[in-house]
Amino acid sequence: MTIPSTPDAVPRLEISGLGVAFGGLTVLDDVSFTVGRGETVALIGPNGAGKTTVFNAVCGLVRPHAGGVRINGRPAPASATRLPSAGVSRTLQGLGLFERMTVLENVLVPLSGTRGDHTAEARAILARLGLTALAERPAGALPYPERKRVALARALVTAPDLLLLDEPAGGLGAADIDALAGTVAEVAASGCSVLVVEHHVDFVMGVADRIVVLDFGRVIACGTPGEVRGDPAVEAAYLGLGAAS
Amino acid sequence: MDRLVFLLSSGLARGAVLALFALSLVIVWRSARVVNFAQAAMAITAVYAAFAITAASGSYWLGLLGALAAGALLGALVERGPLRFVRGDDPLSGMIIAIGLVMVLQAGLAMAFGPEHRPMRAPFPERPLMIGEIPVLSPYEVFVLIVAAAVMCALALLFGKTPLGLKLRAAAFAPETSRLLGVRVPRMVTIGWMLSVATAALAALLLVPTELGLNPHAADLLFVDAFAVAVVGGLDSPVGALAAGLIIGILDSLVTGYATAAAAPLAVLVLLTGVLLVRPRGLFAAADRRTG
Numbered sequence: 001m002t003i004p005s006t007p008d009a010v011p012r013l014e015i016s017g018l019g020v021a022f023g024g025l026t027v028l029d030d031v032s033f034t035v036g037r038g039e040t041v042a043l044i045g046p047n048g049a050g051k052t053t054v055f056n057a058v059c060g061l062v063r064p065h066a067g068g069v070r071i072n073g074r075p076a077p078a079s080a081t082r083l084p085s086a087g088v089s090r091t092l093q094g095l096g097l098f099e100r101m102t103v104l105e106n107v108l109v110p111l112s113g114t115r116g117d118h119t120a121e122a123r124a125i126l127a128r129l130g131l132t133a134l135a136e137r138p139a140g141a142l143p144y145p146e147r148k149r150v151a152l153a154r155a156l157v158t159a160p161d162l163l164l165l166d167e168p169a170g171g172l173g174a175a176d177i178d179a180l181a182g183t184v185a186e187v188a189a190s191g192c193s194v195l196v197v198e199h200h201v202d203f204v205m206g207v208a209d210r211i212v213v214l215d216f217g218r219v220i221a222c223g224t225p226g227e228v229r230g231d232p233a234v235e236a237a238y239l240g241l242g243a244a245s
Numbered sequence: 246m247d248r249l250v251f252l253l254s255s256g257l258a259r260g261a262v263l264a265l266f267a268l269s270l271v272i273v274w275r276s277a278r279v280v281n282f283a284q285a286a287m288a289i290t291a292v293y294a295a296f297a298i299t300a301a302s303g304s305y306w307l308g309l310l311g312a313l314a315a316g317a318l319l320g321a322l323v324e325r326g327p328l329r330f331v332r333g334d335d336p337l338s339g340m341i342i343a344i345g346l347v348m349v350l351q352a353g354l355a356m357a358f359g360p361e362h363r364p365m366r367a368p369f370p371e372r373p374l375m376i377g378e379i380p381v382l383s384p385y386e387v388f389v390l391i392v393a394a395a396v397m398c399a400l401a402l403l404f405g406k407t408p409l410g411l412k413l414r415a416a417a418f419a420p421e422t423s424r425l426l427g428v429r430v431p432r433m434v435t436i437g438w439m440l441s442v443a444t445a446a447l448a449a450l451l452l453v454p455t456e457l458g459l460n461p462h463a464a465d466l467l468f469v470d471a472f473a474v475a476v477v478g479g480l481d482s483p484v485g486a487l488a489a490g491l492i493i494g495i496l497d498s499l500v501t502g503y504a505t506a507a508a509a510p511l512a513v514l515v516l517l518t519g520v521l522l523v524r525p526r527g528l529f530a531a532a533d534r535r536t537g
């Protein structure tokens with residue numbers, strides 16, 4: 001067991017009073033929540049609520065006009081390029097793979113900034129996600145669920161301590177979603193903090209320790225899955241949509 | 246028959262130089278999404294550096310290294326200097342900078358070295374070797390083929406097998422995603438420019454002894470042909486540059502030999518038009534596009 005370099009009281013990710021606007025349109029308004037060490041938090045809300053924008057603000061891809069983001073108690077890097085060295089990995093809402101590169105090469109990209117041969121690490125993560133047989137195939141040629149797993153492998157290969165997953169279950173079938181939930185649980189058990197955006201209710205209820213609900217750029221609810229499920233505001237804004245129809 | 250062998254083999258040597266220069270255009274296109282219209286002027290500036298180094302040291306080989314270094318330096322300076330200020334969605338401003346650069350470099354070279362053609366000696370004899378009665382490649386053409394092949398292999402290894410090459414490819418095809426993965430995209434763009442202009446400088450250096458001599462405009466025609474090569478092969482495709490370079494080099498040589506030199510550019514133009522009509526993105530263009 002290594003001794004954490006920062007006290008347990010400091011959250012891994014702390015978002016406070018975050019405000020983002022594009023032109024005149026306010027996309028995030030006073031958004032605050034935290035993700036603790038080894039905690040899995042789901043960020044849910046209707047399409048266009050601003051979930052991906054929260055990720056973009058954490059990654060330094062959009063500049064907030066108010067509030068800020070701290071990672072392990074320090075301000076988040078201003079440049080996306082420094083995220084991996086700050087221990088942060090992110091998957092994209094789409095796939096974001098390098099289609100013409102092989103699966104192995106895709107997974108090697110985030111490691112290519114540091115010296116040495118990283119093939120063994122890359123192959124280990126591929127093995128863990130059942131991708132060994134596909135290592136030499138071009139990523140663009142794989143079926144969708146496999147490509148989704150390559151994107152996950154590429155995020156995990158740097159052994160992040162904060163993992164941001166943007167709709168990781170999107171487009172997957174039940175068996176693949178179960179496997180994904182298993183992987184997320186494993187990752188969290190190893191001490192990694194996970195912030196996941198996902199619409200799939202069962203997946204979210206299964207993996208999340210806490211749920212933050214975003215609607216029109218504001219946090220309308222926050223709590224354990226049980227608490228959020230019963231919240232009338234949430235039902236009205238989001239879960240209710242599914243239940244009513 | 247003898248004539249055909251001779252024309253084919255000298256076309257091959259010219260094609261190799263064309264392919265090399267076209268490859269340099271492909272490299273800069275892939276890494277920065279610009280067609281560098283200043284490539285010829287930048288390459289010939291580097292050849293003047295080689296000329297000066299060879300004149301001072303007496304060594305062709307030092308001059309060759311000097312051309313590579315000067316090309317890389319010039320590529321970095323141009324990318325970090327004028328082009329940094331026009332980065333964006335407007336291809337026109339980059340093009341205008343390139344045209345301005347052509348004028349500045351060529352006028353500067355003419356002022357510094359004079360506008361005349363300066364003879365540049367090849368490091369090997371240029372008379373064709375005879376196989377039996379048939380004239381084939383000259384020793385210099387063999388040298389050109391070997392150097393071109395070696396550089397292409399080195400570039401293929403660099404891009405295909407090294408961590409730097411992986412980052413260069415990643416940054417070229419999905420800059421935004423690459424940044425999230427820790428790739429320093431602006432640095433990769435600079436390195437792409439350095440590799441590109443160094444390659445172009447080498448191609449120009451190999452060409453000059455076979456032409457009238459060194460002159461600020463000595464690589465202008467090479468650029469025009471190589472641009473046609475890159476478009477025929479597909480601006481995104483190194484393999485396309487190689488194949489189309491050899492095809493156009495040989496076509497050029499055959500038309501010059503059997504018809505007249507004046508008809509050669511016309512033949513290239515016909516080929517270019519034909520390919521653009523049938524496959525607008527080039528013979529070897531890949532199906533996928535660059536993403537964010």
Ligand SMILES: Nc1ncnc2c1ncn2[C@@H]1O[C@H](COP(=O)(O)OP(=O)(O)O)[C@@H](O)[C@H]1O
Pocket residue numbers: 022027045046047048049050051052053054
């Ligand atoms: N770069 C941008 N420029 C302008 N508007 C944007 C930009 N990114 C997102 N938006 C807008 O912000 C809102 C939230 O988008 P997003 O964060 O992607 O939502 P979600 O991920 O919750 O579906 C949407 O209305 C979207 O159109």
Ligand SMILES: [Mg+2]
Pocket residue numbers: 051052053093
């Ligand atoms: Mg989204």
